[in-house]
Amino acid sequence: MxxxxxxxxxxxxxxxxxxxxxxxxxxxxxxxxxxxxxxxxxxxxxxxxxxxxxxxxxxxxxxxxxxxxxxGSPSTAAVIDLYRMRRLIECGVLAVADPLHPAVAGMRAAIAAGEAAIEGSDWSAVGTANMDYHTALVSLADSPRLARTYRNTAAELRLAFMKIDNPEQLHRPFVVRNAEIVERLAANEPSEAARLLERYLIDSERTVLAAYTRLGIG
The missing domain is CATH 1.10.10.10 (Winged helix-like DNA-binding domain superfamily/Winged helix DNA-binding domain)
Known part of the structure; x- marks a missing residue:
């Protein structure tokens, strides 16, 4: 500290x-x-x-x-609820997002930071970059209240991530998918970007829950 x-x-x-x-x-x-x-x-x-x-x-x-x-030490039930909130918030924001919004630059910067962290095998930094990416995504809504709600959701989920013993598996595959999503948005295809994000979040949730099961976390 x-x-x-x-x-x-x-x-x-x-x-x-x-x-x-x-x-x-x-x-x-x-x-x-x-x-x-x-x-x-x-x-x-x-x-x-x-x-x-x-x-x-x-x-x-x-x-x-x-x-x-x-x-806090999020339970399996908490993880399921947190991902439910993420899908509602993030996919909803992305489906109506403006591809010219300044937050898109923040999403791209987070992707670049994640890629650099992968090169250094700094998986904690990859996780932080992923978190920054999703925070920038939510800021596409221009809603301070929504941003506060999401910030707390993301922070609680980060506690769940810390309990998992394989951070590379948890974070690495999603950096490439972050880039795919932002490119769909940049191409003025927000609905397709939202569809990719929903699939992404489902896969991420399954990864976390599988790790919880392996570690015997209830």
Missing amino acids: DGMQPAPGDDALVDTLREAIIAGAYLPGARLNEAAVSAELGVSRNTLREAFGVLTEQGLLTRIPHRGVSV
């Missing part, structure tokens, strides 16, 4: 903690020591508790009475 410097304000603290969770500073299921985290971030324990409450509502943390707060 070195270098985490939250800006003033509870919202900024929530964002700082969320980004730390996404980056793997806290692993799924890890207990968070309130005193240690508050000291590290330079915030009061009351302020930290409020941020923990927000992240618990968003599914990123779990509070167990008399045991404190732990990082």
Whole structure:
């Protein structure tokens, strides 16, 4: 967690903690020591508790009475629900997207970052690039509310990804498919792009659920 410097304000603290969770500073299921985290971030324990409450509502943390707060560890049922949300949000956005929207450049930049990470066999960075790609895709809708909803969905799903022991299998095949989807959109074929994305998300869900089964995660 070195270098985490939250800006003033509870919202900024929530964002700082969320980004730390996404980056793997806290692993799924890890207990968070309130005193240690508050000291590290330079915030009061009351302020930290409020941020923990927000992240618990968003599914990123779990509070167990008399045991404190732990990082979320998505179940199989949660993964299925998260992918259901992704298909509704992402495919819906893409089906009506403007191929000239500035967010398309963000999608292309994320693809390039993913390809570069593959060259270095940095599978965590490939996963981050994939996440950035889908975040840019949702921004095609120009809806801050939808973007916030998706951000929380994606962050919770990233926790599920961290539980899987083969990140290459999880991320590598989808970089090429990201490029196929954006090219269909650029060719002014948003419906076809949305169809490819739906198939992509179904395959991604199956990959995650198969890994969960192999690892005995319920």
